[in-house]
Amino acid sequence: MKKTILITGAGSGIGRDAAFALAARGPQVLATTFNEEQAQALRDECLQRGQALQVFKLDITDAADREKVLPLTIDVLINNAGRGDSGSLAEVAVNRIRAVFEINLFATLELTQLVLRGMIARSRGTxxxxxxxxxxxPVPFLMPYSMSKFALSAAGAGLRAEMDQLGKQIQVALIEPGAFHTGFNQAMTERKYDWMQGASYFAGQAEKMKAKEAREFRFLEARSTDSIVAQIVKAAEARRPRLRYVAPWIQGLGVRLARIFGA
Ligand SMILES: NC(=O)c1ccc[n+]([C@@H]2O[C@H](COP(=O)([O-])OP(=O)(O)OC[C@H]3O[C@@H](n4cnc5c(N)ncnc54)[C@H](OP(=O)(O)O)[C@@H]3O)[C@@H](O)[C@H]2O)c1
Structure with missing residues (x-):
């Protein structure tokens, strides 16, 4: 029997690349997108590439969209959809932080709970x-995003232990990308300049900050998503996945060392 894999946020970047890579290995891939325009563009890309993905819109914050998963038999759920926002915690509007948590944590969990119903009933799933x-x-000035991903990583680790205790062969794992050149980081870092031009504690430093961010991402970002897509494929196919899959490996090592030395 072909496995069925559902991936969110597959209209661009890592999600789109992972969807094509997974489909090339045999499973049926349900590649879901934030909106209809992305869905149509992805269908067109499937035709160009001669690859079959089943594409539909699934805005994870939309309850009616989430319910589309209920009749489906999903073997692997890949919660990839995400959004970033930035700015100092001293002044960023807390509603902006809430909006990021709404997507990266709450809606992700709401979708996961719906998919888990079927997985738990069938005693299998990832x-x-x-x-x-x-x-x-923690990444200074990216804390609205960074905090949401801390919460998501904690949620994944906790859910993994809970599913182990349930004893139903439900696997849970975290994919932890370093920096990849998908446009995500540029959109995230730019967002704070919408409001920082005016009365910000850091308004006088804004130009310097922009230049530093551009330099850092030029240096850090992997140009291709291949390394993280390979980790996603590995985790999706593993009978007993590890808790964490990180790429590029050098950034994973850097994070581990920084944590050992107290960051
Ligand atoms: N790129 C990196 O350096 C990096 C590093 C670490 C982690 N990540 C994580 O990797 C994942 C993919 O990011 P990416 O780099 O591939 O960026 P991306 O191309 O922006 O992918 C994120 C996708 O999620 C979609 N999305 C946003 N809100 C959604 C919603 N409510 N429902 C469904 N889809 C939604 C986005 O649509 P729109 O484009 O229309 O917003 C976009 O297609 C994200 O979770 C991100 O946090 C990325």
């Missing part, structure tokens, strides 16, 4: 959460 190395090390 749930992957695409978190971040920013969920292991």
């Amino acid at each position: 749930v992957l959460f695409v978190s971040s190395v920013a969920g292991r090390l």
Whole structure:
């Protein structure tokens, strides 16, 4: 029997690349997107590539969209959809932090609970959460995002232990990407400049901060998503996945060392 894998946020970036890579290995891939435009673009890309994905819109914050998973038999759920926001915790509007948590944590958990119903009833399934190395090390000025990924990584680790105790062969693992050049980091870091131009404690430093961020991402970001896609494939196919899958490995090592030395 072909496995069925559902992935969220597959309209772009890591999610789209993982969807094609997984489908090439045989399973049926339900590649879900934030909106209809992305869904149509992904269908067009399937035609161009001659690859079959089953594509539909699933905005994870929309309850009616989430219910689309109820009649499906899903073997692997990949919670990849995410959003970033930035700015100093001293002044960023808390509603902006809430909005990030709404997507990266709450809606992700709501979808996961619906999919788990079927998995627990069938006594098998794998749930992957695409978190971040920013969920292991706090990243100043990216804290709205970083905190949401800390919470998501904690949720994944806790759910894994709970599912182990349930004894139903439900596997849970975390995917922790370092920096990849998908446009996600640029959109996230830019968001704070919408409001920082005016009365921000850091308004006088904004130009310097922009230049530093651009430099750092130029240096850090992997140009291809291949290494993290390979980790997603490994976790999705493992009978007993590890808790964490990190790429690029050098960034994973950097995070581990920083934590050992007290960061
Ligand atoms: N790129 C990195 O350096 C990096 C590092 C660590 C972790 N990650 C994580 O990796 C995952 C994929 O990121 P990426 O780099 O591939 O960026 P991306 O291309 O922006 O992928 C995120 C996808 O999620 C979609 N999305 C946003 N809100 C959604 C919602 N409510 N329902 C369904 N889909 C939604 C986005 O749609 P829109 O484009 O329309 O917003 C986008 O297609 C994210 O969880 C991100 O936090 C990325």
